[in-house]
Amino acid sequence: MSYHHGDLRRAMTTAAATAVAEQGPAGLSLRELARRAGVSHAAPAHHFGDKAGVLTAVAADGFTQLAVALTEAGDDLLAAGLAYVRFAVDHPGHFAVMFDRSLLHADDAELRTAERAASDALAGLASDADAARAAWSVAHGFASLWLSGAISGPDVGAAAEPVLRRMAATP
Amino acid sequence: MSYHHGDLRRAMTTAAATAVAEQGPAGLSLRELARRAGVSHAAPAHHFGDKAGVLTAVAADGFTQLAVALTEAGDDLLAAGLAYVRFAVDHPGHFAVMFDRSLLHADDAELRTAERAASDALAGLASDADAARAAWSVAHGFASLWLSGAISGPDVGAAAEPVLRRMAATP
DNA sequence: CTGCTATCTTGTCAATGGCAAGATCGGCCA
DNA sequence: TGGCCGATCTTGCCATTGACAAGATAGCAG
Numbered sequence: 001m002s003y004h005h006g007d008l009r010r011a012m013t014t015a016a017a018t019a020v021a022e023q024g025p026a027g028l029s030l031r032e033l034a035r036r037a038g039v040s041h042a043a044p045a046h047h048f049g050d051k052a053g054v055l056t057a058v059a060a061d062g063f064t065q066l067a068v069a070l071t072e073a074g075d076d077l078l079a080a081g082l083a084y085v086r087f088a089v090d091h092p093g094h095f096a097v098m099f100d101r102s103l104l105h106a107d108d109a110e111l112r113t114a115e116r117a118a119s120d121a122l123a124g125l126a127s128d129a130d131a132a133r134a135a136w137s138v139a140h141g142f143a144s145l146w147l148s149g150a151i152s153g154p155d156v157g158a159a160a161e162p163v164l165r166r167m168a169a170t171p
Numbered sequence: 172m173s174y175h176h177g178d179l180r181r182a183m184t185t186a187a188a189t190a191v192a193e194q195g196p197a198g199l200s201l202r203e204l205a206r207r208a209g210v211s212h213a214a215p216a217h218h219f220g221d222k223a224g225v226l227t228a229v230a231a232d233g234f235t236q237l238a239v240a241l242t243e244a245g246d247d248l249l250a251a252g253l254a255y256v257r258f259a260v261d262h263p264g265h266f267a268v269m270f271d272r273s274l275l276h277a278d279d280a281e282l283r284t285a286e287r288a289a290s291d292a293l294a295g296l297a298s299d300a301d302a303a304r305a306a307w308s309v310a311h312g313f314a315s316l317w318l319s320g321a322i323s324g325p326d327v328g329a330a331a332e333p334v335l336r337r338m339a340a341t342p
Numbered sequence: 343c344t345g346c347t348a349t350c351t352t353g354t355c356a357a358t359g360g361c362a363a364g365a366t367c368g369g370c371c372a
Numbered sequence: 373t374g375g376c377c378g379a380t381c382t383t384g385c386c387a388t389t390g391a392c393a394a395g396a397t398a399g400c401a402g
Contacts, residue, residue: 030358042361045361
């Protein structure tokens with residue numbers, strides 16, 4: 001039987017992200033993941049160690065992509081907030097694990113550098129620490145509530161914009 | 172052997188809440204729960220149906236308590252925000268499941284009425300819908316980020332107050 | 343006392359996460 | 373060229389778990 005020689009690690013992380021987006025982190029099965037990738041049930045363990053390792057890789061991937069999205073949004077606080085919300089809505093699988101320490105290996109090196117990158121992208125936007133925390137809180141809160149269905153509407157951007165503007169306006 | 176005749180259902184929900192607070196929703200084991208309560212491994216199923224049923228009961232309990240906390244906080248938006256954050260920090264097990272639809276029976280009757288109670292308590296605070304959403308987002312976001320460790324400090328209230336004030340100040 | 347219902351039990355099963363040991367592959371160096 | 377070696381992936385196994393089915397017990401109504 002021929003072995004799998006593609007980039008199995010990346011295939012697994014992306015598959016895991018979509019699975020988490022569909023069924024939540026608790027619904028993720030390593031064996032199901034392996035089945036879909038066409039490999040044996042023990043293949044994930046080699047690359048990630050355990051289940052938390054898979055989710056840690058997903059989270060690290062998410063923070064990296066978030067850092068890029070925030071950087072691309074520029075210096076405007078409102079634009080950055082919208083980019084944050086859009087990232088969460090477009091990558092629900094990543095977002096669902098990124099801030100849940102109970103699912104991750106919090107001391108993973110790759111994760112920490114990715115977190116740092118996103119954190120740095122955030123810190124550069126606001127004038128002081130409280131303003132940064134406030135902006136981060138609104139964007140994060142709105143994204144979470146939207147994903148949970150607590151806030152809903154026809155368009156995310158249209159719903160988020162007035163909420164985020166209210167925060168960006170304050171000095 | 173004598174059967175358990177106390178209020179097993181309530182004992183389970185509170186035990187489940189503390190277990191979730193310690194190990195996250197994914198780490199919750201119905202059998203471990205039953206063991207701690209001194210009942211058989213199938214006892215939880217009778218009261219809650221399945222695992223999601225247990226977490227649904229925890230979430231409903233959380234929304235009920237949240238509604239009380241918000242009502243007690245009065246009409247001030249800042250006070251309500253602080254009460255929201257304090258509730259999340261004081262009841263991390265409840266908060267962790269309340270907004271995660273993937274863990275719950277979203278159509279549960281008890282859950283829906285509890286959600287409604289909390290939602291009503293929130294809606295009465297702000298002048299318009301956007302203001303309510305904004306206040307909710309900041310409080311929810313700050314609480315989430317604090318619980319995840321992304322924002323930290325010596326005292327929650329001291330850290331939250333300037334952030335929430337920034338939102339409450341805007342008309 | 344008898345029957346009824348809610349509560350709790352034992353018994354069982356498939357699925358899962360994780361570990362150990364072995365097989366295969368691809369590249370590196372003599 | 374040919375053999376070695378580490379990385380990758382496999383098979384085999386085990387304890388734990390969630391869920392279901394069927395039975396036992398307790399307390400209450402009549």
